[in-house]
Amino acid sequence: MSMAFDILLALGIVFTAGTALGLRDRIASVTGFVITGLLIALSFVRLGAPDVALAEAAIGAGLTGALLLRSALRLKPAEGSKSPALQRFLAASIATGLSCALAWAVYTAPGTALYPALVSEGLAKSGVDNPVTAVLLNFRVWDTLLEIVVLFAALVLVRIIAPAVPQPEALGELMLPFMRVIIPVCVFLSGHLLWQGATVPGGAFQAGAMLAGGFLVLFMGGLALPTPRVMAFGKALALAGLAIFALAALATEALTGTLLFYPDGDEKIWIIAIESALTLSIAAMLYLLFCGMPRRPAK
Amino acid sequence: MSAVLYVIGLGLMTCGVVLLLIAALGVWSLPSAVSRLHALTKADSAGLSLIALGAACVNGRLDALLALVLCAVLVALSGATMGHLIARSHVSEDEPE
Amino acid sequence: MTPDFIYIFAGAGLVGLAMYRLATRRDMLLRVLALNFLAIGVAMILQASAFGETLTDAVPQAFVLTGIVVLVGVTAALLALAEQIDGHDDE
């Protein structure tokens, strides 16, 4: 019975993706993208990866959708005429050929599972019970450090290009009571997600994305407008996360002799400390990526 | 006891799904934007709360119940507010200047 | 047929759709959208190939999570560039 659900979900994903890419109206295609993102998050749950489903829903569908919507309203629709029929037919046949070859290649790959044994063996002394958090923040924490550098590089790039700051128009008087309920719940849930990341699905990225969502609601409601003070605070918070992570890495090498090898016994303290710093800095980075970093901040 | 709870849960969830179907039909067929919003907000608040309550009954554990109730309340709240905001932007557009 | 094969085909379908749209449309927003679909299609393939009856392998989950966070950074940069390019056109 569950296979019928999977087939239906897979067809739904491909169908909404096709419509999202095919529509002329930009807002509709961005909405199609968000819906596909949420369906893909559901498929990750079916594939037994709840952490990734949380991240895909919060970041992949939520924040990327907000970014796309902001730009869809401001970009001029290109007067792109339909490309010639022959080119479209050629592109379609090559694309279907490649994707079928890809599906066949992955389908026939032997797929020997090597990592689960290693992860479960190292899980005991990794300080956390959730294997994904153990991999992200202990076994392969070097990847996570470089990933935060990617967000830092994106931030510096957006600061150089300095696109115009989005101006939220007044949303009426209902926003204030709505924010009064949503913002505290959002902060509470983000902290809960961060803390439970050690044992059950959750963690720094999902919590950071939820906090960034809260900041965006404040921004829409007109409370967190990018004034110079807010931007300075946001930039300091964003840079502090990466600085703390790099200094913690050097500190672990000073204490234990190998880079990012947490001193025995208090791995959990190190991981929770790094994760909370990351949550705040990821939230600030995603807020700044949404609002752009103006050289001449909005009055 | 848990069998009765299970049946009630299933019943609630089917009602919720039926309500969602009707709302989807409404969104598809109703002409103007505001009337479509009417259908949408019903789906959000009523349909989803029924499904959440049904799932809570089927599941039976207390912490799952709390999480599902919180989820239903949040979706209902944001659904109503978004419906209001979209209606506000449509009304200001359609008003003859 | 365990669920992972179904989602491998869905992921490959997304990759195909994205490549088709990248090849045929020059509008910047749609190219960013197609790149996002391409990335999330690859993420689905990676996640589906990590599916196991008993437990899903944790390491590819970390890979996909890193890929999603990297993707939002690159998308924000692409959109900032697109807005600045459009902004210059009318000056």
Next chain:
Amino acid sequence: MMSELSLIVLLPLLAAVGAAAMPRSAGLWGLGATVVTAALAVSLALGLMNGGGRMVAISGMAAPLGIRFVADGLSVLMVLMTSSVSIAVALQASSWGVWPNRVVPERAASLRAGFWPLWLATMAAMNALFLSGDLFNIYVAFEILGLTAVGLTALSGTPAALRASFDYLSAGLVGSLLLLLGVAMAYSAIGRVDIAAVPVLSDLVSGRIALGLIVAGLAVKAALFPLHFWMPAAHSSATPVASALLSALVVKAAIYVILRLSIESGDAMGSLRLALALMGTCAMFWGAYGAIRATRLKLLVAHSTVAQVGLIVMAIAVSGETAQHAGFWQAAALLMVSHALAKAAMFIAVGRIAEELGHDRISGLNRDELRPAAAEFAFGIAAVSLIGLPPTAGFIGKWMLIDGLIERDAWIWVALVLTGTAMTAAYLSRVVSRFLRGGPHISARAEQPAWRIGDLAALGLATVALLLGLASAMPLALLEVTVL
């Protein structure tokens, strides 16, 4: 206590955060971090010469699951190449003002505030990439490089630069996703993604598909022939300092990974090698054709990068370890280093010439009322090194390449390498001949352009490229060092 391996990546990273936090003193952060990183690179190389290759497991995790720093001869030579080019570029970039309290024109201040965080993050990412022994880690380092390189291109802010950066970022993203797809295929084929598993990977069919996808992604990022469409526009519209970094260093990261995969996979990748060799050859001809037709100096140098990338990738593809002959991949590594030094010197020199003349049209190069400046002299030496005339390191690289090919009596490839060299000489002599304007008609009152830091940087790099040929025993000895 603190091994150079982790410091050489984390120090530029912390300096990048510092430079982003304090834009006014970004110059100080940048110069300090560049010098310290160069010192660390030299001490790492010396440690390697007498101590042998080193392998450090990060966060104490064993091979397949954990990531390892693999510091063998090739990666340390690449780190040395990066730090030597970075010193020259830091000198040139310090012309935008270093001391925080000195008032600097608004444009130079914004260039300085933008350049240093990007450049330090690029240096950290390149060092992390060269030293990393894990394919997914290399993918994340490539994402950083993609973003910072686009930042460097968009630094000049002109509409052409912005459009070129958008195409560069989307092409870079497609390349990275092909790389990620290759990593996903490698995972589904053998369940592990570290570079040590490449020999196992190259025996399986799906393993070969994975390697093919990875090399395809790298070809996009290295601007190899059919996939190079985004590169000339990006490299010619960026500021001279930025295009020096883009052409000399950022492109090298992708070529390094292709070289690493070719060494690890031995001769199992026959068909892929042939495809790479053909793409390299077409790149040589296409780049030379573009360079000969170029009207602007920057476009000529950018097209010459396409040609040189083609030559190096062809050298890598042809020089793999075949069963009966030991591989002569050292020639390709030496060609990479000499191209990096010469191309960076050339782009800095072009920047200086454009400053002096006010334009960079090739036709208007030989104006009468200007004596040849030091920058043109540096351009000449860099051209000699790029063509590969003795005694430059380029000559040693090409000599080893042709010697190995003759030993394997692959005469077609010898002919192709020689024609490539001839074409390089053709399009570079177009420019150098205009510099040597000949004595009599320079007017009496022609004044000598003043010396700038940029001339020093360009001359320094060009002479290092020249002297590296004479002292080529050192890099070759370094290349022999492998991890035991």
